Amino acid sequence: MNELEIRPQKLFNEYLEISRKDVERFFSKKELFVEVSCPACKSNRTQFAFEKYTFSYRICEECLTLFVSPRPTEEMIEDFYRESASSRFWAERFFPETAEARRLKIFRPRAILVSELVSRFRVPEPISLVDVGAGFGIFLEEIKRTGYFSEVLAIEPSIDLAKCCRSKGFRVIEKSVENIEDNELQVSVACSFEVLEHLFDPERFIKSMKRLLKTGGLIIFTTLTISGLDLLVLWEHSKSISPPHHINFLSVEGLRRLIDRCGLEEVEISTPGQLDVDILCNTMREMPDLKVPRFIDYIVKNRGPETFNQLQAFLQANNLSSHARVIARKVILEL
Ligand SMILES: [Zn+2]
Secondary structure, three states, X not given: OOHHHHOOHHHHHHHHHHHHHHHHHHOOOHHHOEOOOOOOOOOOOEEEEEEEOOEEEEEEOOOOOEEEOOEOOHHHHHHHHHHOHXXXXXXXXXXXXXXXXXXXXXXXXXXXXXXXXXXXXXXOOOOEEEEXXXXXXXXXXXXHHXXXXXXXXXXXXXXXXXXXXHHOOOEEEOOOHHHOOXXXXXXXXXXXXXXXXHOOOHXXXXXXXXXXXXXXXXXXXXXXXXXXXXXXXXXXXXXOOOOOOOOEEEOHHHHHHHHHHOOOEEEEEEOOOOOHHHHHHHHHHHXXXXXXXXXXXHHHHHXXXXXXXXXXXXXXXXXXXXXXXXXXXXXXXOO
């Protein structure tokens, strides 16, 4: 897989441009923003990192997580996702134009992988799975194809996306996971892909997912992590560090602390990302004046695919890619 297959440059830049205009419309009332402690470890020992599109990013001195603070309130974030031009562009243009590439390159392999992980790490039977933030339901379609799960369903608060999942025959709970009542749903596996980086309160989200699990059940989620090559090198120039969408970049260490604080048992934290080196090469091509460490500059400009592939494999093996995957288990019976 390469970056341009799933985020074509022109389309992606158009999306980022619309997002920048949305910032003025939805987030001009900075006096309403709230200061938060580190979303991973709760430390208040933080340092200003940089400002981007009027949002301040801070770095946690304890766990090195990068996050926006002060940040917009939950209501402001909800309004933005419901009504902004960039959300509409993502749903009506960006996603449909890349949907089939994403199905083949991301969702199908992910579904196969999730069924393998579930089989390897054992979960309570009959095996049910919920996708939190199911979007267009493509992952659910692919997970259903594996034939491994007795029930698959969606949690999707957006009216249009919920309708889309329902039209594909899936049961949908049309609210945010934080608002699901106790005992409304009990599943063996709760998944969430690329959601955590968007949220006002990641801890509450993970705890809400935990409530959906039977004892012994698994949470599997992916997110962007600041511990990876392209984000650490590109820093504020990274297109992935784009407020208001991405406001949490938990470090690998921070993810571990978050899981622990939520009372979950860590099964595996890994960074299976495939795109760091490719994103680095593309960004350096697009921004030739960008200053990067001499070593990186040398590799990108003088070496070829074989070195790039080996470097990416090294990042995966050492938890140094910017795309993280967390698998955690609910082990203790709650009274
Ligand atoms: Zn921290």
